[in-house]
Amino acid sequence: MFNPRLIAVRSVFGLSLAIGGLAATALTPSVSFAAPPAADAPLKLNKLTVTGNAKVATSDIMAAVPFHVGDTVTQTQIMDGLHDVMAVYEKNKVNARFGQSLKFIDNKKVEVTWAVSDEQAVTNAPAQALVVEAVNFTGNKKVSSADLTAATKLRPGSEVTQDTYAADQAAIVALYKKKGVGVKVSSAAAQPHNDNRVDITYTLEEQD
Numbered sequence: 341m342f343n344p345r346l347i348a349v350r351s352v353f354g355l356s357l358a359i360g361g362l363a364a365t366a367l368t369p370s371v372s373f374a375a376p377p378a379a380d381a382p383l384k385l386n387k388l389t390v391t392g393n394a395k396v397a398t399s400d401i402m403a404a405v406p407f408h409v410g411d412t413v414t415q416t417q418i419m420d421g422l423h424d425v426m427a428v429y430e431k432n433k434v435n436a437r438f439g440q441s442l443k444f445i446d447n448k449k450v451e452v453t454w455a456v457s458d459e460q461a462v463t464n465a466p467a468q469a470l471v472v473e474a475v476n477f478t479g480n481k482k483v484s485s486a487d488l489t490a491a492t493k494l495r496p497g498s499e500v501t502q503d504t505y506a507a508d509q510a511a512i513v514a515l516y517k518k519k520g521v522g523v524k525v526s527s528a529a530a531q532p533h534n535d536n537r538v539d540i541t542y543t544l545e546e547q548d
């Protein structure tokens with residue numbers, strides 16, 4: 341079940357998450373056609389780094405992670421480990437944003453960086469579901485905004501979940517691929533009214 345206090349945006353190169361909802365500063369994943377190893381491919385963990393954790397000790401974070409440097413892991417297990425870290429923050433009633441960076445070495449090894457931004461204590465007020473106010477496309481010259489809108493599902497008034505957000509981004513990449521045009525997609529989700537209304541902007545870097 342989707343938890344509106346947790347937005348996860350998947351991309352080819354990593355994962356960005358936020359506890360407490362999307363903030364005015366955007367989550368900005370990037371997508372390209374180059375694919376990393378499969379999610380269940382075994383990788384040797386060369387490095388695991390946590391940065392920015394001011395309110396929860398690194399030792400407490402690492403104690404919650406079920407793997408260590410030198411272990412063989414998959415991308416799915418790495419994501420599960422990040423979820424374990426998020427559980428530590430929720431247990432300590434500390435809001436935080438999480439960014440994940442994966443560096444693959446010969447598709448056999450991986451270096452993981454989790455960037456944490458600690459925030460204020462979690463309140464007991466129930467979080468509202470995020471709802472789209474506007475969807476915008478910029479930089480698209482070879483594919484029309486009408487075609488992009490037709491290919492995606494989120495519309496003003498739609499509830500935003502991690503699945504629908506990621507699915508629309510994947511649909512944009514698929515449309516460009518179908519038309520034989522290379523593209524790099526950056527997406528930004530902002531709350532200009534400081535409530536549950538979200539403006540989504542896709543910035544498209546088209547390639548020859």
